[in-house]
Amino acid sequence: MFPKFNVKRRNILDHMNGSYLANCRYHPVSDPLCPIFVLKDLLTLAGEDYKAISKRGGVMGFVIEWNCNLDMSVENCLPVYSFRRMDNKDDKLAKGWNFRYAHYWTDQNGIQRRTMLKAHGIRFVFNVYGRAGRFSAVVFAMNLGSGIGLLGIATILCDFVLLHCLKNRDTFSEFKFVRLESKALRRGSRAPPTLRDEQSDMDGDTISALSPGRKLLLAQNQVYRPYNNDQIQTAIDDVDCKDAVFSPRTFKTPE
Numbered sequence: 001m002f003p004k005f006n007v008k009r010r011n012i013l014d015h016m017n018g019s020y021l022a023n024c025r026y027h028p029v030s031d032p033l034c035p036i037f038v039l040k041d042l043l044t045l046a047g048e049d050y051k052a053i054s055k056r057g058g059v060m061g062f063v064i065e066w067n068c069n070l071d072m073s074v075e076n077c078l079p080v081y082s083f084r085r086m087d088n089k090d091d092k093l094a095k096g097w098n099f100r101y102a103h104y105w106t107d108q109n110g111i112q113r114r115t116m117l118k119a120h121g122i123r124f125v126f127n128v129y130g131r132a133g134r135f136s137a138v139v140f141a142m143n144l145g146s147g148i149g150l151l152g153i154a155t156i157l158c159d160f161v162l163l164h165c166l167k168n169r170d171t172f173s174e175f176k177f178v179r180l181e182s183k184a185l186r187r188g189s190r191a192p193p194t195l196r197d198e199q200s201d202m203d204g205d206t207i208s209a210l211s212p213g214r215k216l217l218l219a220q221n222q223v224y225r226p227y228n229n230d231q232i233q234t235a236i237d238d239v240d241c242k243d244a245v246f247s248p249r250t251f252k253t254p255e
Contacts, residue, residue: 001066001130002068002070002130002132005070005132005134007068007070007074007077007132009066009068009074009077009079011033011035011064011079012035013033013078014075021034021035021036024036025037025038025041026038026041026081027041028045028081032080032081033078033079039122042060042062042083043060043083043122045083046060046083046084046085047085048060048085048089052089053089053096053122054122055096055120056095056096056097056098056120057096057097057098057120057121057122057123058085058087058089058096058097058122058123059085059086059087059097059122059123059125060083060084060085060086060122060123060124060125061083061084061085061086061124061125061127062081062083062124062125062126062127063081063082063083063084063127063128063129064079064080064081064126064127064128064129065079065080065081065082065128065129065130066078066079066080066128066129066130066131066132067080067130067131067132068130068131068132068133069132069133070132070133070134071133071134071135077132086125096120097120097121097122097123098118098119098120098121099118099119099121100116100117100118100119101116101117101119102114102115102116102117103115103116103117159176162176163176
């Protein structure tokens with residue numbers, strides 16, 4: 001019945017024998033697994049009157065449902081029965097269920113005749129539904145990876161909305177990003193000399209010896225000489241880390 005998992009089940013279970021099947025009758029409480037049904041009991045369970053439906057007929061749905069967790073024992077995979085009426089008993093025309101058939105016969109004079117019969121009855125439509133599952137490490141890994149990926153995308157989208165779309169985006173930006181500031185480093189270090197100062201220290205022969213690209217940068221006055229190691233070490237020595245105070249937003253040092 002579940003070919004993907006190589007599992008087959010039927011409503012006659014393994015523990016049932018001939019004597020049990022000969023004497024049991026289905027009951028939703030006392031014997032819900034018995035596969036022997038009484039017509040009157042089925043109609044009563046479906047909420048129908050046996051006398052009324054036996055006159056005009058009707059269509060009854062017989063539903064067998066299998067919901068199985070195959071991680072457990074297969075013996076726990078059991079059927080569940082339910083019943084309902086499928087036709088509309090309040091129809092004004094062609095109420096219930098019926099069919100016509102003809103009976104052909106020959107009379108004593110040798111003439112062929114036909115007798116049309118209209119029969120009313122109860123028609124049963126059997127519907128079997130099943131759903132089974134078993135744990136799979138591959139499927140679990142795929143779902144876990146997809147979930148982590150969706151969470152990552154959700155974080156990016158939330159940050160974009162909070163930083164660019166909301167009215168209080170500046171406040172959120174202050175709490176999201178931590179800014180470190182050292183007043184002593186800013187106060188103890190002097191501004192790096194510009195290329196104009198560097199050019200003033202060069203004589204004509206030194207400038208002539210420079211490469212064409214260097215001369216162009218000197219002319220545009222857009223390149224700055226970085227700090228040297230002595231300047232960086234001096235600025236770091238000016239900061240007393242023992243008395244430094246840290247906060248989530250700024251880095252403060254004694255004035």
